[in-house]
Amino acid sequence: MMMAERTVTIRNKLGLHARAASMFVKEAERYACEVEMEKSGVRVNAKSIMGILMLAAPFGSTLKLIAKGPGEEECVAALARLVEVGFEEES
Amino acid sequence: MPSTGNISLKRLLDNPDLSLFAENLDEATLEQRELKDNRVQVVGLSIAGFTDHLYRERVQLFGKSEMDYLNTLTDDERRAKIASFLERRPVAVIFTDPVRPTDLFREIAGQFEVPLLSTRMTSSIFIDFIKDHLNRLLAATSTLHAQLIDVFGVGMLIMGESGVGKSETSLDLVMRGHKLVADDVVEVRYIPPDHLVGACNEMMRDLIEIRGIGLINVQRMFGVTAVGREKQIDCVINLVLWDQSSTFEYERIGSTVRYYEILGVKRPYYIIPVRHGSNLSSLMEVIARDHMLKSQGINIAEDFEKKLEKKLSEMGGK
Numbered sequence: 001m002m003m004a005e006r007t008v009t010i011r012n013k014l015g016l017h018a019r020a021a022s023m024f025v026k027e028a029e030r031y032a033c034e035v036e037m038e039k040s041g042v043r044v045n046a047k048s049i050m051g052i053l054m055l056a057a058p059f060g061s062t063l064k065l066i067a068k069g070p071g072e073e074e075c076v077a078a079l080a081r082l083v084e085v086g087f088e089e090e091s
Numbered sequence: 092m093p094s095t096g097n098i099s100l101k102r103l104l105d106n107p108d109l110s111l112f113a114e115n116l117d118e119a120t121l122e123q124r125e126l127k128d129n130r131v132q133v134v135g136l137s138i139a140g141f142t143d144h145l146y147r148e149r150v151q152l153f154g155k156s157e158m159d160y161l162n163t164l165t166d167d168e169r170r171a172k173i174a175s176f177l178e179r180r181p182v183a184v185i186f187t188d189p190v191r192p193t194d195l196f197r198e199i200a201g202q203f204e205v206p207l208l209s210t211r212m213t214s215s216i217f218i219d220f221i222k223d224h225l226n227r228l229l230a231a232t233s234t235l236h237a238q239l240i241d242v243f244g245v246g247m248l249i250m251g252e253s254g255v256g257k258s259e260t261s262l263d264l265v266m267r268g269h270k271l272v273a274d275d276v277v278e279v280r281y282i283p284p285d286h287l288v289g290a291c292n293e294m295m296r297d298l299i300e301i302r303g304i305g306l307i308n309v310q311r312m313f314g315v316t317a318v319g320r321e322k323q324i325d326c327v328i329n330l331v332l333w334d335q336s337s338t339f340e341y342e343r344i345g346s347t348v349r350y351y352e353i354l355g356v357k358r359p360y361y362i363i364p365v366r367h368g369s370n371l372s373s374l375m376e377v378i379a380r381d382h383m384l385k386s387q388g389i390n391i392a393e394d395f396e397k398k399l400e401k402k403l404s405e406m407g408g409k
Contacts, residue, residue, distance in 0.1 A: 029253065029254075042234050043234060044234060044236065044276055045236035045253065045275075047253040048236055048253065048275045048276065049275075049300050050274055050275035050276050050295050050298070050300050051236065051275060051276045053294065053295065054276050054292045054294050054295050056294055
């Protein structure tokens with residue numbers, strides 16, 4: 001089955017905090033594909049704010065993004081970019 | 092059986108309920124020793140030299156009968172029997188009260204690097220504790236994107252794509268007096284032989300996210316009876332947006348039961364079409380009530396079909 005995958009590292013000092021998580025979910029919801037985020041073997045729906053917050057990903061942690069369905073490549077690329085620019089925070 | 096994770100032997104020592112202590116290895120070494128199997132084995136005949144059924148990946152329980160047996164032997168025989176048991180290198184041997192490893196046992200265990208532990212509990216009590224503990228620690232787990240609600244005591248796992256109204260349904264159910272266990276992220280663990288227990292991640296406990304409002308603390312807002320810590324999963328519901336063009340056949344009579352599989356365990360599965368204005372919490376309550384009737388052996392669809400068939404055959408005869 002087709003699938004888009006990307007591993008990203010949290011670059012902003014505060015980690016994946018509440019505001020960053022909600023930015024992330026908003027971005028994920030723009031795509032029709034299914035998208036999941038995985039940290040240390042735990043996988044959650046990347047469109048779920050509860051899921052993303054639960055992962056409690058700190059600065060420097062690595063996350064895997066997995067998307068499946070229409071627009072999967074664009075979705076993973078956009079989400080990876082968001083993480084990699086540190087959620088547009090000054091760090 | 093679903094695949095399980097690993098734990099270190101040290102994790103067993105960390106549980107005060109097991110009253111365990113290490114006999115021959117330090118904690119750092121026990122940290123390195125991995126345990127995979129949730130089953131335990133009583134040493135029994137293995138100490139008499141019959142080791143065909145010794146599963147080295149299972150914790151071995153050594154009690155009074157094994158020790159009394161060794162005491163009937165000559166020194167040479169005893170050394171040989173212990174060696175033939177320990178050379179199989181079981182993952183760990185636990186001595187149950189009042190038995191403790193002898194110097195000879197420690198010496199041979201050192202030679203084969205077998206960890207020896209002792210418990211302050213007698214074997215009959217300890218065996219229940221350790222089984223329960225290993226089942227919990229080594230349970231196969233899975234994280235699901237769903238709600239877990241206790242509706243009239245029935246554990247309902249509610250799934251459905253983002254935006255279909257899962258959280259709102261949960262909130263509505265809470266307001267009708269049911270209990271929220273987890274919103275959006277359910278941590279499920281498999282407990283042999285066929286139990287599935289769902290719980291909330293500790294970080295997200297008591298919280299529910301409602302679009303347009305944000306996070307709500309259900310316990311603070313509705314009280315301590317509005318939440319549950321964990322709940323057995325009894326049935327699975329999938330909410331799908333009603334689509335006129337879809338060829339999917341929703342259940343109309345209720346005589347065919349679908350099942351949804353989680354960690355190798357099947358649960359009754361209901362696919363519910365959602366339309367704007369659907370009263371989902373009422374539907375969930377009805378599913379819970381139907382589940383309770385079915386578990387008492389009362390099947391409305393089956394009863395009706397029998398009645399209809401009888402009527403049809405009577406009429407057909409005329």
